[in-house]
Amino acid sequence: MAYATIIRGDTRQSYTALAKDGSSFFIPNTLYKSFFLKEGQELNEVEFLSLREKVLYKVTYDKALALIARRDHGQKELCMKLIQKGFDKDFSDKVTLDLREKHIIDDVRFAYQYIMSRQRKSPEGIPLLRMRLKQKMISSSDIEKAVNQYLEDDTYFAAIQIAIKRLQRKNTPQEKLITTLIKKGFNKRDIFEVLSDIEKE
Structure with missing residues (x-):
């Protein structure tokens, strides 16, 4: 039995990975396409957790870049802003650290x-x-x-x-x-x- 299934969201442009225990995460249409996912696709637990990590990292990373595009930020300020906007703390920490190591923020x-x-x-x-x-x-x-x-x-x-x-x-x-x-x-x-x-x- 599958651990999770990819289902269509409220609109044609959104999808959700829904696990049998009720946990889920949103998948933007752009990532749905770039990860070559399919509606109704079944995932085991390892695949579900791996996909969740990839999606949450990419969504957080893209939001960080959008904030930087408006104005420059310090690392901790950017991380705090991401958390305040509802992004996961661990992913916010990882994204801002990666941006610093790439010299995108300094x-x-x-x-x-x-x-x-x-x-x-x-x-x-x-x-x-x-x-x-x-x-x-x-x-x-x-x-x-x-x-x-x-x-x-x-x-x-x-x-x-x-x-x-x-x-x-x-x-x-x-x-x-x-x-x-x-x-x-x-x-x-x-x-x-x-x-x-x-x-x-």
Whole structure:
């Protein structure tokens, strides 16, 4: 007696592998075709579990790629997002690990790009950037690698200059300007250094 059978779902474009104990999993039409499955096909327990693993991995992998296509993610953030969307934790862990090993996702690259994006939109100091990246579940070592890369690119002082000029365009008094920048995490000494350079222009 077969352990499971492949049956048609609610629509012509979906199928389900249904086991005799009532357990089941959905098979998208694309995978139904690519795995050369047939309606009414019987599976033994090993075949059922093997097919389940292949289907769940591929569905999770495809969703991860779709999320990455919208914007870059860190590994833990991507894994958490998959789980929140109802994907199995073990498969989410495996998929994100595989994506990291293939360099499709990279936490240092993500952290660096995140820093650059923040600095273009709303420049902030290093302490605030570190805090935001920790909230994205990036490891301390990867954060420091990204921060060091950012500082080596010599864009840190340019970010302070952008922030100062935006506040100056609003006619912000200098004392308030300095206080605002300190709250954004910029070092007081660096603020004065950039202000001095601007005054010389």
